[in-house]
Amino acid sequence: MTTTMEPTRSQGPRLGARGWLRWGWRTLTSMRTALILLLLLALASIPGSVFPQRGTDAAAVNEWINANPQVGPWLDRLGMFDVFAAPWFAAVYLLLIVSLIGCIVPRTADFLRTVRKPPPAAPSRLSRMPAYERTPAVPEALDLAEEYLQQRHWRVRRETDAISAEKGYVQEVGNLIFHLCFIFLLLAVAVGGLFGWSAKVIVVEGRGFTGSLTQFDSFRSGRFVDPDRIAPFSVVLEQFTATFQETGQQAGAPRQFEAEALVSERPDAAPTQQEFSVNSPLVLPGVKVFLTGHGYAPEIKVTRPDGTVIFDDAVVFLPRDGNLTSSGVVKVPDVEPGFALTGLFLPTATIDPVMGPVSTFPAARDPQLFLGAFTGDVPTGGNVYKLDTSGLDRVGTKALRPGETWTLPDGTEVEFVGYRDFANLSLAHDPGRWLALVAAALVIVGVSMSLLLQRRRVWVRLVPGVDTVGGTVDVAGLSRSGGGRVHEDVAEIVTVVHNRQRTEDETWHN
Amino acid sequence: MAQLSNTAVYASMLVYALALFAFAASLAARRVPLPSSQKVLVGPAGATATEQQSHDEPGRKSGNIAISLTWLATGLLIVGFVLRGLAAERFPLGNMYEFSLGAAIAVALVYLIAASRTDLRWLGVWVVGAVLLTLGVAVTLLYTESAQLVPALKSWWLVIHVSAAAVSGGAFTLSAGLIVAYLIKQRAEDRGTAGKGLASRLPSAERLDGLAYRTIAFVFPVWTFAVIAGAIWAENAWGRYWGWDPKETWAFITWVIYAGYLHARSTAGWKGRKAAVIGLIGFLAFLINYFGVNLFATGLHSYSGV
Ligand code: HEM
Numbered sequence: 172m173t174t175t176m177e178p179t180r181s182q183g184p185r186l187g188a189r190g191w192l193r194w195g196w197r198t199l200t201s202m203r204t205a206l207i208l209l210l211l212l213a214l215a216s217i218p219g220s221v222f223p224q225r226g227t228d229a230a231a232v233n234e235w236i237n238a239n240p241q242v243g244p245w246l247d248r249l250g251m252f253d254v255f256a257a258p259w260f261a262a263v264y265l266l267l268i269v270s271l272i273g274c275i276v277p278r279t280a281d282f283l284r285t286v287r288k289p290p291p292a293a294p295s296r297l298s299r300m301p302a303y304e305r306t307p308a309v310p311e312a313l314d315l316a317e318e319y320l321q322q323r324h325w326r327v328r329r330e331t332d333a334i335s336a337e338k339g340y341v342q343e344v345g346n347l348i349f350h351l352c353f354i355f356l357l358l359a360v361a362v363g364g365l366f367g368w369s370a371k372v373i374v375v376e377g378r379g380f381t382g383s384l385t386q387f388d389s390f391r392s393g394r395f396v397d398p399d400r401i402a403p404f405s406v407v408l409e410q411f412t413a414t415f416q417e418t419g420q421q422a423g424a425p426r427q428f429e430a431e432a433l434v435s436e437r438p439d440a441a442p443t444q445q446e447f448s449v450n451s452p453l454v455l456p457g458v459k460v461f462l463t464g465h466g467y468a469p470e471i472k473v474t475r476p477d478g479t480v481i482f483d484d485a486v487v488f489l490p491r492d493g494n495l496t497s498s499g500v501v502k503v504p505d506v507e508p509g510f511a512l513t514g515l516f517l518p519t520a521t522i523d524p525v526m527g528p529v530s531t532f533p534a535a536r537d538p539q540l541f542l543g544a545f546t547g548d549v550p551t552g553g554n555v556y557k558l559d560t561s562g563l564d565r566v567g568t569k570a571l572r573p574g575e576t577w578t579l580p581d582g583t584e585v586e587f588v589g590y591r592d593f594a595n596l597s598l599a600h601d602p603g604r605w606l607a608l609v610a611a612a613l614v615i616v617g618v619s620m621s622l623l624l625q626r627r628r629v630w631v632r633l634v635p636g637v638d639t640v641g642g643t644v645d646v647a648g649l650s651r652s653g654g655g656r657v658h659e660d661v662a663e664i665v666t667v668v669h670n671r672q673r674t675e676d677e678t679w680h681n
Numbered sequence: 682m683a684q685l686s687n688t689a690v691y692a693s694m695l696v697y698a699l700a701l702f703a704f705a706a707s708l709a710a711r712r713v714p715l716p717s718s719q720k721v722l723v724g725p726a727g728a729t730a731t732e733q734q735s736h737d738e739p740g741r742k743s744g745n746i747a748i749s750l751t752w753l754a755t756g757l758l759i760v761g762f763v764l765r766g767l768a769a770e771r772f773p774l775g776n777m778y779e780f781s782l783g784a785a786i787a788v789a790l791v792y793l794i795a796a797s798r799t800d801l802r803w804l805g806v807w808v809v810g811a812v813l814l815t816l817g818v819a820v821t822l823l824y825t826e827s828a829q830l831v832p833a834l835k836s837w838w839l840v841i842h843v844s845a846a847a848v849s850g851g852a853f854t855l856s857a858g859l860i861v862a863y864l865i866k867q868r869a870e871d872r873g874t875a876g877k878g879l880a881s882r883l884p885s886a887e888r889l890d891g892l893a894y895r896t897i898a899f900v901f902p903v904w905t906f907a908v909i910a911g912a913i914w915a916e917n918a919w920g921r922y923w924g925w926d927p928k929e930t931w932a933f934i935t936w937v938i939y940a941g942y943l944h945a946r947s948t949a950g951w952k953g954r955k956a957a958v959i960g961l962i963g964f965l966a967f968l969i970n971y972f973g974v975n976l977f978a979t980g981l982h983s984y985s986g987v
Contacts, residue, residue, distance in 0.1 A: 202944060202947065202948040203948050203949075203950070205944060206941055206944040206945055206948055206951060209937050209938075209941040209944060210937075210938070210941050210959070212937050213934045213937040213938050213941070213966070216930055216933060216934050216937075217930075217934065219930050220927040220930040220934075224925060226924070226925065227924060227925065227926060360923065369920060369921065419826055421825070421826060449918060450836040450838075450917060450918045451917075452917070452920070461918065461919060461920045463919065597919070597920050598920070599920030599921060601921070601922075604916060604922065607922060608913070611909045611912070611913075612909075614905065614909070615902060615906050615909060618902045618905055622898040622899070622901055623898070623899070
């Protein structure tokens with residue numbers, strides 16, 4: 172079987188263009204090439220786990236490059252931070268796919284041809300087969316063997332002095348299904364990549380968002396996605412609840428995150444109340460909304476001495492550690508002079524002698540807000556979670572509990588009104604996932620059929636010239652997929668055609 | 682309850698240690714008759730029969746004692762595993778410690794079931810050694826208090842995905858032992874020293890190669906299933922079924938290398954030793970995925986609990 176797929180080595184001295192093409196195609200579709208490509212694919216994936224990848228963590232990539240200014244840019248040029256989108260990675264798997272197609276198409280054709288034909292005639296020298304026995308037999312040995320094999324669904328070819336039988340076509344079917352569906356699986360991944368999109372959004376309790384680009388914090392989409400036509404839904408996060416392990420070695424480990432939302436699938440549809448949590452996403456037409464994380468958004472109000480409120484909002488503070496020590500900034504550039512705050516929100520506050528203010532538990536047992544106030548030329552735009560304080564004047568620092576107010580030297584009042592939860596949501600639309608699921612299921616079925624069944628042939632032939640009471644037969648078997656089942660088949664046939672009850676001992680010491 | 686679980690695990694380790702001695706004694710006493718004629722059937726049942734010809738074969742008795750001890754130890758380990766689950770009121774596969782217990786049970790059970798069909802006493806030293814090593818690492822380095830799960834792990838997919846991975850881990854370990862034995866024996870056969878030393882205590886290279894193949898042929902679909910179940914779960918929890926997170930990447934690498942092994946076994950020029958080496962590299966990839974990625978890489982799969 173496999174040898175038919177090997178390129179024949181007996182090429183003439185002059186090949187010509189067509190000859191080279193043929194040779195190239197044969198080499199590409201040979202088992203040896205497939206094997207080498209598989210090993211190359213494994214090798215090519217390794218850097219993807221060694222270096223941070225843009226697709227998963229772009230910030231880590233920039234950090235890595237900054238930390239290693241010598242090699243970083245070079246590795247970047249080689250695609251080491253985007254391995255699975257790099258041209259050399261694509262080259263390996265595209266060659267593999269071509270090789271795979273070039274392999275299974277002729278194999279399928281070959282298979283369809285052999286299925287319709289009876290098994291080939293018995294070879295002349297059965298004794299050369301990997302499983303072989305010569306045994307005295309009853310006169311009607313061939314009939315018995317034929318009946319036995321047919322009962323067990325072998326495909327049998329009967330000749331005057333011999334029987335050939337084959338079993339395990341299903342194994343080959345499985346192998347073909349497996350290889351074919353593997354291609355479909357890759358196809359499904361491609362469909363998802365080209366026609367799918369994903370987005371991330373942070374929503375503070377009580378607020379919502381709609382399915383449009385301006386509402387998302389980040390957005391990735393395939394080449395064929397129209398960003399103006401995402402999905403017309405709207406979601407309002409009504410409540411978010413997080414519970415944590417209270418005691419023990421794992422105190423502080425998250426135990427349950429739950430969100431309640433008011434959802435409208437279309438602008439004109441009546442909103443419905445829905446709950447979702449980690450591992451059980453919100454399912455909207457064409458989109459799934461996943462809960463992936465959470466944090467706190469302290470509500471801060473800033474009032475000028477003349478009574479004008481220049482800021483009053485819940486601000487998302489990004490968690491820095493498992494106990495939700497969170498940091499964030501407030502920027503008010505459009506007042507004179509510009510005003511800004513940097514802050515640390517600690518749900519359970521302590522002052523660590525080394526690390527300074529940190530949180531020791533993720534739930535709000537003793538929430539405190541540590542603020543630094545600045546005035547000056549506050550930069551507009553840029554990262555909303557960071558403040559470049561280099562050109563600003565520091566006014567002071569202060570720790571506040573909910574409800575407390577800090578009055579700055581110029582009379583400005585900063586009030587820590589309270590805090591709310593926020594949820595990290597990710598949205599995904601992948602039109603290829605059903606194809607992927609079906610293909611993956613068939614991959615499993617196919618590979619199981621292929622590896623757990625065994626394709627094998629057996630032969631029984633009368634031996635002329637050897638005279639015992641009944642007769643003598645040769646029984647032989649060949650496994651085409653490298654398993655040991657065929658030895659048992661031969662032993663069973665021997666029992667069937669034998670002219671007397673065999674003892675256990677004889678079975679093995681023939 | 683968690684305490685009882687620990688006691689059961691320690692007790693099982695003690696019994697495994699005894700089994701290890703018994704296996705070692707059996708191996709030391711054993712001597713496989715060199716095949717006198719190639720006509721002897723080499724099928725699975727056939728080989729058993731040739732090796733069991735003489736009922737007073739040396740090392741037989743200690744081998745049987747070792748097998749019984751291994752059953753006992755595995756029973757204790759299962760008790761420890763179940764108690765752990767009862768203590769936490771959930772399926773006990775939520776962190777690396779528990780996963781190690783599960784994988785150790787899987788190695789032992791796969792081995793014991795295989796050994797009940799054909800004579801595998803000579804492999805016991807490797808298997809019980811691997812189990813003891815796994816448990817040793819688990820109780821010293823990976824131990825975590827019994828607790829509930831983080832929200833990301835609260836899913837039936839955890840049970841399905843991780844059980845399949847644990848069974849795969851068990852069978853990969855077994856296959857690696859068989860491959861090493863094959864390489865030793867093949868070398869000895871090539872040099873004509875198969876009758877001496879350790880090699881004389883191992884079955885024929887052909888049989889070892891066949892056993893290794895069958896183990897991998899069994900585990901490959903299971904591993905395929907484990908990876909796909911993981912992908913389905915990821916789709917359900919994170920919104921994408923494949924994201925090349927380090928754990929996913931190494932699961933893929935492991936899968937591809939074992940696919941390479943299966944191909945190599947039916948490719949002219951790659952059969953035998955080269956295929957065997959690919960099989961060992963596959964096991965290495967599995968180990969990297971299990972220990973390396975869990976402990977050193979940061980990704981969505983950081984659940985080791987250590
Ligand atoms: C895309 C990558 C591929 C993967 C993951 C893969 C995987 C596998 C696996 C797991 C098997 C084992 C099933 C068995 O032994 O029956 C197998 C068998 C086989 N593969 Fe592939 N394969 C790939 C590509 C190819 C290519 C490109 C070819 C053609 C040259 C090929 C030809 C075969 C053949 C002929 C067998 C049957 C071997 C036998 O009869 O024992 N495969 N493949």
